[in-house]
Amino acid sequence: MGRRGRVTWQQVRELDEMGFEIGNHTTTHPNMLHISEEEIRSQIAGFDRALREQGIQSATTFAYPGEHHDRRIVRALAKAGYANARRGVTPEFPLNDRGGPSSVYNPVDEDPFLIPSVYCRGDLSPSRKEFNQALGQARGGKISVFIYHGVPDVHAHCTTSLELFKQDMQHLKDEGCTVIAMRDLAKYVDFSKRQKDIYAPIIARLGITATDLKCDTSGDTPVFSWKTKSTRPQTQSAYQLIVASSPEKLAINQADLWDSGRVNSDRTKNISYVGKRLAKSQSAYWKVRCWNNPDQVEIDRVKNWIATELIEEMRKSHPGPYSHPAGFSK
Incomplete structure (x- = not known):
């Protein structure tokens, strides 16, 4: 605070008087994963005390330094009377200095102390297309939370030029x-509605999903193919394909024609149907889910920046959600 390239308390007071929110980002910006619970409380309280001393209204929201969070920090914030806290893009998306897209905030799924940022904006992530994609996710009760780390910032990897910031604000207005x-x-x-397990929604997104389902019925037996999609560098380790005689049965995972069970394989093409005999011109419906093959290189890269329990979950193979259904006729 007050150092070259940083705001002064006078400037912060002016921002407060103009109506800008001044949130808590700790006193000294430590990696909070590596400090004690007492130090966590001290980091939160120290900034609160500084605001009071400067005559600035109390903070009610928090942003995790470096995106680092764990259950201890969440408990401390709740006990200190905070309303919510914003995290970054990890672990669902790679920790990336250039910024980029991430998860939209869905209040139904997310705990208020783990609100994800949909996009980390900056001069290293100036794509208007990515910005609009992130903005477009704010539909159906979902909220796009954007990060502007500094306008401008002393750190080149997370600075946003005043020109880009003005363009974005004008775009939002337009x-x-x-x-x-x-x-x-x-x-x-x-915000009184808390998740029973604050990390459950995050863990559920650590897997991969199947997309672009195709079924070739030109031969004697239907042959299935799909592509996989992941927000992190990982591949498929297994799949389960189910086929039903009606969309209704497929919707409740009633595979009355064929259930492959879990098949440990990275294959995504030319999977032959081996279920019940299909009548001529019979319609059938199918979907697939995949298990991920964790990328150990990425895990090792970020292990000091993500909560230990989340790192352990990243090491596991998780089933993704079932794909959207597809149909075929023999």
């Missing part, structure tokens, strides 16, 4: 977007 501060989320979200 598109008729409702732009709010983190503290204003309370007008739209019931």
